[in-house]
């Protein structure tokens with residue numbers, strides 16, 4: 001690829017062997033691709049730690065029969081409409097709803113909003129998946 005730099009890395013053979021086994025299971029065809037992904041993941045985590053603007057998704061499962069829960073979750077999203085990009089709602093069965101809320105903001109803002117959503121009484125399970133805006137990554 002244009003502009004790519006090659007560099008050498010020394011490591012214990014056992015470590016490299018284990019790495020090769022894992023990346024082969026994951027479907028990587030070469031080490032460079034796997035190492036690039038690891039470095040990008042590391043850089044994304046740095047963006048998070050530095051409080052930069054990030055994007056993410058909050059995935060939650062809740063029972064919509066729980067009193068006021070759906071209203072509370074909707075109100076929270078309206079309150080933070082500048083941080084909430086979109087919401088996907090799926091009626092899983094008679095009681096359970098799956099909601100995926102796409103969010104954008106500083107890592108602190110996004111974490112606090114995710115904590116409030118996930119911590120709302122009646123939410124059965126929730127998790128924040130944080131990623132990058134992509135602006136700072138090649």
Ligand code: NI
Pocket residue numbers: 064089090091092096097098
């Ligand atoms: Ni529903």
